[in-house]
Amino acid sequence: MGQSISAARPQKAILVALVLRSASRSSTIEHLDELERLAATAGAECVGRVMQDRPSPDPATWIGKGKAEEIKALAVEREADLVIFDDDLTAAQARNLEKIIEKQVIDRSGLILDIFVRHARSREARTQVELAQLNYMLPRLTRAWTHLERQAGGIGTRGVGETQLEIDRRLIRNRIAKLKLELQHIEKTRVTQRRGRRDASTVALVGYTNAGKSTLFNRLAGGTAYAANQLFATLDAKLQKASFDAPRETVMIDTVGFIRKLPHHLVASFRSTMEEAASADLVLHVIDASHAAFEEQRTIGNEVLGDLGVEPARVIEVYNKSDLPLGVEDGDLPLSAIRVSALTGEGLERLIEAICERQFAGGRLVRLDIPSSEGKLLARLHEVARIHRQTPHDGGVDLIAWIPEEQAHVFKAFEVVEAG
Ligand SMILES: Nc1nc2c(ncn2[C@@H]2O[C@H](COP(=O)(O)OP(=O)(O)OP(=O)(O)O)[C@@H](O)[C@H]2O)c(=O)[nH]1
Ligand SMILES: [Mg+2]
Structure with a gap:
């Protein structure tokens, strides 16, 4: 596990979201846009979208039996291979839906896990992802098995080798225990390494996925972090000396991005890495100001930072992509906001000044x-x-x-x- 196997051809997917009474249609459309980008990152092409208005989810099939039958017909018409739900389904709901639709059904968490499997590089990230994936699979085991037999290597089952088809729950639990131990060991090594550089001041870049953290990291640390127009390009925290002059020796930290409804197994697995970044002397919250949903993304970022115990006083909000128009029409940023373009370098002196001022104050x-x-x-x-x-x-x-x-x-x- 942990190694990704690319599907032979891009899979075709139908995306499904429920519009609950409390939610607005436009925010559901934005969430489906994001789901489409996630699907593309995982190698699936979107061939159709379905939205269903309901006062509350159907306990057995989430969207209701009638709608599921419509999706079945649409899947045949569009030659779809799989159906992706924007919300998390219970194992039973997924099973029921597969019986009706007769295609593979995965949910948002399954899709995100699949991307993490593809993008994990370091031993630590691979261990974290495998742990999250096994925890996710455990309650879905019966369903997953029939799938693996049918189409091993597709989205949602990638990383699970065929030799593991017969592995039962007990073996998976043993593996989970082993991975946890391994992670503890890796974490210990990391803490020791950190002690070695305790005199340097640390500046962490955090924020929603695709906000431009790695691009900014490369600007501020003269680094070569992988930056790309895809979601979750970065899974490994990366550390590098700052390339600008600061009052103190400064180490920049690039981190894994956030997303709305990040699967809780992933949050749990990545928590210690995130906590390390969150304990930096200064946290730069990078926000893609050109994104139509940047305010929601900023809120999600603030929630995660709050969960990690980062006091607002330690955070500077950085509004990135200033070379593009603001994502919200007639929207406005506070005058004091730091606007930069990691791409063109615009505004970086002001950001560096702000970092230095914080250090001077200390x-x-x-x-x-x-x-x-x-x-x-x-x-x-x-x-x-x-x-x-x-x-x-x-x-x-x-x-x-x-x-x-x-x-x-x-x-x-x-x-x-x-x-x-
Ligand atoms: N126009 C513009 N594009 C930018 C800017 N900064 C980053 N980008 C682009 O945005 C995309 C995402 O950039 P990354 O630096 O990989 O973003 P990230 O926050 O590290 O994303 P993840 O690691 O996937 O969470 C890339 O295509 C970048 O080229 C900017 O200031 N302006
Ligand atoms: Mg990145």
Whole structure:
């Protein structure tokens, strides 16, 4: 598992959404647009859309038996291979729908999991995704098995090798336990690595998928993160030294994106990676201001950040894609909003300034006179501080340096209090 097997040809999909009384049609259309992009990322072409108005979901078939029969006819007419539901179905609902429609039925979570299987690269991401996938499959086992026999390698079953067809629940549970242990081990290694760079200031890029985090990361860290016009291009947190001049040594962190209704198994699996990013000194919440639904995306971002315990004071909102028109007609951003284009570089100086200001606020500029006998202290200073000027003299060195607040006490004894 964990390795993706591409389907031989793009699969054809029909997308289905329920419009509940409380929801608006236009927001449902936006959600279906997003589902279509998710499907495309997973290699499926959309050949039809179905929306059904209902006061509440049908317990047995979600959309109702009559509608399911309509979908069956449409699937035959459009030669669809599968039907994708925008909402999460119970195992029983999916089974009932497959009986009626006679095509493979998957839901939003299954589709997102499939994309994660395709895009996971590092050992950590692959382990996290496999864990989420097994947890997702467990209650659906009976259904999945008949599918695997029929069409192994299709969307929703990708990554499940044929040799595993006979694996029963018990074996899957054992595998889940093993993966959890493995993840704990990987996390421990990561924490040790992090300790090694505790003196650097960290800046994490977070936000909705496709907002431009990796593109901005490449701008600010001179990096080569994979950026692409697809959802969930990034699954691995990436760390790199900032390429701009800052008061402190700065490490930039690129992260996996958010999406509405991210499957909870994935959230659970990726939680520790996300928590690490969320514990950064500064969090840049990247928002694609050219997207028609950017306000909903910003809200979802804020919810996730709140869940992860990020205080708003630690967040700077960055409105990206300023080279494109604002996604909402006659919409307006607050004057104070930082607008950038990661693509053209526009607005980046202001963003960098804002990052530096935050860092400056967390420390102070001092003049120090350190005697030659304090070699260790001088070395420490070079590690944690930004040296603006240093003048050696007979007994030692005279410096002007910016020191982070939490380190100030270490050098207190050598501060030069200037007269006047
Ligand atoms: N026009 C325009 N396009 C941009 C800008 N920034 C990023 N993009 C494009 O938006 C798409 C997504 O960019 P990424 O940097 O991969 O976005 P991401 O937030 O890392 O996305 P995921 O990793 O998939 O969550 C790519 O096609 C980028 O070229 C921008 O400022 N302007
Ligand atoms: Mg990315």
